[in-house]
Every structure is written in structure tokens, then in C-alpha cells.
Amino acid sequence: MSSPPDAEPTSTALDVLAVPRRRYLLAALLERGDTSAVGSPATTAAMSLAALATEVATTERDRPIVTDEQCARTRTDLVHAHVPRLVDIGVLVRIDDGDAPTVALADHPLLEAEWVRTLLDDPTGEAFPAAETTLNRTLEALRRPRRRIVCASLAARRGAVPLSTLAAAVVAREGGDGMRLVDVSEEEWLPVAETLTHDHLPALSDAGLVAYDDAAGRAALVTIAPQWESDWLLEGPLADSAVPIAAVRESSGGSTADNSVSNAATGEAAVNGDHEGDHVHAEGCETIIGAGPVHARGRDIAAGADAELVVTVPDGSRLERECLEQWHAAAERGVDVYVGSQSPRVRDTVRSMVPDAAVCEPQFDWLNFPLEATQHGHVVFADRERALVVTTDGADSDAESRVSALAGDGRENPLVSVLRDHLGPRLDRLAAAHDDRDVRDGTPLPM
Template sequence: MSSHLTTERTTTAFDVLAAPHRRYLLSILYERRHSSDSTPSPQSRAIAIETLATEIAVREHGSPIVTEDQSRDIQIRLLHHHVPRLLDVGLVTEHTGGDARALALADHPILESEGVTTLLENPTGEAVSTETELNRTLEALQPARCRLACDILSRRDGDLAVTDLAVMIAARENDCRLVDVTETEWKPITTTLVHNHVPALADAGLVEYDRSTESVAITADAPQWQADWLAASPLGALATDLETPQKRARTGAAGLGSDAATETDPTGAGVCWTIEGSENVVARGHEIADTADEELFVTLPDAGLIQQRCLERWRAAADRGVDVYIGSRSPRVRDTVRSAVPDATICELRSDWLNFPVERIHHGRVVFADRETVMLVTVDDADGDPRATAITGDGAGNTLVKLVRELVGPRIDRLESASNDGDSPDERATLL
């Protein structure tokens, strides 16, 4: 789980900023602190609550002249609701002068966040969305589980059953593998998602929720994801995860060089691309391993395609809770991987991924992550100069991914089931 995405400080920041009157108040105090004519003294930077109420009314009504009733109404709300909350959090300090109560911005860690300061500089959010959308977005993202749900959904190209989302959230919260999540852990999360969090995210336009199937998907083109304040917040990394499979395909091809990768379906319908050269193939394998979130399945016919860098990435994946499965017919490879990645499930290949006996065909490597990203590798050594070539696809709806998922998915399920049943490694080895 991200060290910043679900912290209490991030939750507090979203909660404080979700109320527009609090946001306006903090914005006014922030401007006072950074104005050229202000002095370092906190008391000299303080603004009377009555004055703050008038300035907030001006911003709220979009008029330089407001009525006494409008100012008084906001002042009452500040005194009874917003100021106590800000004082409790420690974002403002209170100063008195005569009968007037005044507030100044405190030195608080939340104000060190670039996302917070960016929002205080433009508290209406007019750059990319309406203020109503901004308020709903801040309120919807206030619960840590909502931010975690968006992070998980942003890594997927299609929709996800709410129950599956609940299991993934439980695994992230408990820092454990998906197979170790119990029903008592994920079921209450499902209830909260269905009745509270997912509808709130959908109302804000951040996700698309199908109540009939109880499935949810990220709204990749929601304008909020492009907001400067959100990009500077702990959720900023979502932008890169929200690229379409087609964009990722083109980006991956460009990153490998014009001679390394070629799209095989430029129409965008089930984009796949080929990769030439061992270094480029290995680089793509590293990319898949580094971005795996739940499962990583790799087959290794022999030691020719295994490197120390591969072992390091597989171990890193296992350490962050990914279920890692490595299959090979080479005892040396199995022993090497078992030693380097002790948390991985190691299996002996009995057939290739197309169900041909391995003795009848030169078996290539399969790299399959989260059942939605795949790379198939073959090695041509006819001239005594081995050259690796791969075809790769991305996205749950990708044709290549669908094919491999149908063929390999049941085997992974059996491995997982055997692991849960406590079968020994030798017993699980026969499952491939």
C-alpha cells in the first residue's frame, strides 16, 4: 500500500478541504500569509472572523458587494462548524484583540503538500471542473478505502466485481496475499463499498458503477484526474495508470525503440505488438513483473532466459504480496528460483502452454500478470546465434490475453487451490 495514499494526514486534508467554506477560509489566510505586505508575526497575519465571513460571502456569491444577512449567515456557520474543526486539526490559530476573534494560518504539515497549496491557490477548481464536481470529488476521496479503490481500479482496463475489489482492498490493508484474505475480512468491505463508497465515487464521476452486475470501473476520462491539485496529491500517480491499452501499447513500443517493437493491430482492436532482441524482451518482462499487482505467472523452459535481474524482480513482486508462480522443466532452474524467491510457488512443466508435451516442441517463455498482461517469448537458435522474439498484449479484453487466460488461468487456479490445501511442492509440480 502506498505510504502516502491512505495516511491519516491525507484523509484529514480531503476532509478539511471538502467543505467549500473551510476551503475559502484557508485560501484567504494562505493569501494573507504570502502577501508581500505581511509580516512574520502570526498575530499580524490574523484576520477577524467577521471579515473572513464577508470575504467568503463575496467569493461564494461572485459579487464584490454582499448583504449583511449573507455575511452573518456564513459567520454563524464558521463559528459553529468550520472554525472548531480547523482549530481541532491545528490548521489555524486563534487570536483575540478586544472583542474580536481572529484567525491565522498555522504551521501544519498538511500545508506542506503541494496538492493542498495548489488547491488553496484556486479553491473553486474552475480550471478543469465545476465547483460542485470539486466538492463531490474531495468528499468522495476522503475515506482511505475510496482512494485505495481508485488506485486498484486504475491499474485495470475493464470493470471489476465489487466483491473482487473488496478482496483486493483487504489484501492491501492487511499487507497479505489475495489467497490469504478470509471472508470475514472482505465481506464487510463489500457491504461498505456497495452502500457507501462506490455510489459516492460514481456520483463524483470518478467511477462507473453497474448496480445490476455490481461491477465497477474507473472513469479514465473524468476531468478531475487532470486537475493540477490532484496531480500534485498522493493520487497523482493514477494519471499514468489511466492510459488506455492502446496508448500503453504505443508507449511500450516507443520505449523499446523503432526497431524493437511493432504494433500488429494498428486499428486499436486488441492491440498487440512484437518485440525483437533479447535485451528488449527482458526489459518488457521486467516491466510486467514490476507492475504486477496480484499474480505473476512465468514459465522457463531452460536456464537460457533466466537472469539475476529477473530473480530480483520476482522476489520484489512476492515481497509486495503478489502471488508468484514459476514453472520450468529444468531442475537447476527450479532450484535456483526456489532459493532466490522463497515465497514463490515452483512447478515442473509437464506440457507447454498449448498442451503439447514439452518433448515435442521447443517451449518458450510465458509471462502473465494479473490475467490481463501477457508476453509470449520464443528463441530462434537455428544458426547457433539465439535470438529472442516476443509478442505482447495488454488489457482484459485483448485477444491474446483472453487466449492465454483461458489456457493458463485454470492451471493457476489449481496451483492456488493446491497451495491452500497444503499440498507439498512435489505434489503441486504435477499440476502444470
């Protein structure tokens, strides 16, 4: 089977751009030199690796001044990892000039693509409609050509698609030469279905582009994913998905909500609200269905926290290493992080991995009570303006637990208002208690 003719250069571009430091490096060279118009060869003046490391370090820390140690660490990483890779691809040329080696952009077609130049004009994703972590996951997920074909195949269909149908559609698209779905045999689509299940769909789900229910064997494109608001994505890596996505956005007045799409997890018709794949909009709040999209939203909220981040975790099954890393990153950038859990194991893990967080023990039951085997308790609350309340339904012991969440954005949002009313006074007391008390003995603060 063959991939589309432009798959290889697109994959190369995504391989370069998925790593933030490579974006910062290329953007610094473009900005410093003579940036030619899109469609023409890019030419820049050479920069020393020391100067380039300083530019990259200031960009990734969003500070005009960085320490010598930070510059040195960045320079080491550039010298040993990123510059050699970019030289091998042909995007950079190295100019050894005595004790001050320099690099410059090469005349490479990658830098002539309009979508690439658009992204490099905004390497930190300030104009991207989601956090930079979501941008990074999106670029990483789309590096593989088959995942882009999966998106195009799902975009051509409304609602949730059975895995067998999706696998056959992928085979037909990869086959090219007018290969039709009916021409694909079970022998051809079965091994593709395996790779979708164990590799491609989980990666796309983690990026928030696809809703995938492993138990039901169905997948759907998340057409309200914020990534679709970025024109360069539809003009570049996912150009094959642009027409159907644009049609959905136009039919809904510029929004990506589509009332006709069925529930991605169950395949059932929409009821009581505006459904789109794994999302439901009702009364100013949004219901998200499926572990992948729920976790992606939680990470996005945590990554966007500016001053305060509150997380409650009912048990260790909700604790992912990536979440711990995000909480640690938030604390490092000056965000007040509060993590509450009734599980001693969770609290010990947070103390070890996020030492600057205030570890708390909830003293109330309204977020933790069982209701017909549905567990409430995992909450993400940022800046008292963005909220996510997760529920896990484990009522059917013969099936995997189903994860869903209610999300709200904005201070006037009903869900945000409820959480602010309940948690606000407790958070004010927690802040004072955390300042006045030495909690290094392991005793959690009462929440």
C-alpha cells in the first residue's frame, strides 16, 4: 500500500515542528535574518549556537533574560540533538568558524510551505485556539501518515464509525488508484484495525482530535476540537479533512458544533442538547464523553492556569504521570497548585512529584459520594474560571468503566459558579493555612 504523494514531506515537516525547541530555533533564524516571502526560498544570516541558544531559552521561558546556566543547558541540547537532526533533514547548514560554530537556514522546500511559515511565525502557539501542550500533542500525533488518513476518513463520515469500516476506508485511501471500500477484503483490513486499536486511535484521542470507544469498537472525529479553528492545520497536514470540517463549521454559523452527529461512545442519537461526537452542549456547559477527550480537556485546563489550579483526585486510577508533570510545571511558573485526595497513596505521590503543591484532604462529601456506582470526585478548576468535573460509571461489572465529564468556561458559567461558591471560601482559607503552617511532616491540609 502506498501513502499519498505528499505524505513524506508533510511527515518530515511535522517531525521538525512537533518538538518545541526546533520550532523556536527555526523561528529565531527566520526572525533574525532576511525572511523572504512565502513561496520563495528562505535565506537568513548565520547565527552562532550561543546566540541561538539564548534566543531559544528566552522563548521557551517567556522571559527577556535567562541565566547563563539555562543558556548552557539549551546550547548542549541543540548541539547534541536538534541541530544534527535538522542538518540531516537539510533544513539547516552548519558553518564551522573556529571557536564559534554557526548555523543558517538552508534553501529547503519545507520552509516554503505556507502552513509551515504560519506556524513558525507563532512558534509558541499564542494564536493557536488551545494551550501549547495541545499544539505539541497535535503535531506529534499527526506525524504518522496513517493518522492523517484516519482523520480524513472520519471527516468524510457523520458520527461514530465502526472500527471495521474505518479500517477498510484507511486501506482504500492508502491503496490509491481509485480503490473502493467494497474492494477491500477482510484479510486486508483486519491487520490495519489492529494498528488502529493499539496505536493510531489512542494517539489521536490523546490529542483530542478523535473520540474512540474501545469497548464499542467505534470512533468519530471530534469536530468541535479547538484545533479545527486553526486554518493552517486544515490548509497543511489535514488538507484532506478541510472540506467536510469547513462544511460543518459553516452549517453551524462558524461553530464546529454539529447537532446531527451521534454519540461517539454509544452510537445513539443525540438527546437533550447539541451533540457533536463525544461532546454535548447544554445550558452553557459541555458534556465530554470518553477517557481520551476528558483527559485532554483536563490537561488543557491545567496547562492554561495562570494563578491558581485546584485538582481533586478520588483514587490512584485517576493519577497519570503526565498530570503530575503538568502540575509541577504549573507550580514552577508561579501558579498556586492545590491537590486534594482522600487517598494517602495519591497524597504521598503528589508530595514526591510536585513538592511545591499544597496537598489537601477533602473534608466534605459532595464531590466524592457514590451514586448508583457512578463516582464523582475528579475535578480540575483553574483560576476560578475554567472547570471540569469527571464522572466514572462502573455500574456494569462486565464492561469497562465509562468516563464522562461536565466542563464550563467563564466566570458566569453555571458549573464554574457552583464550584467557585463551594470551593472559593475553602481555597481562601487554604492559602492562609499553607502560608502559616509547615506541612513538610506529611499532614495534609483540610479542604
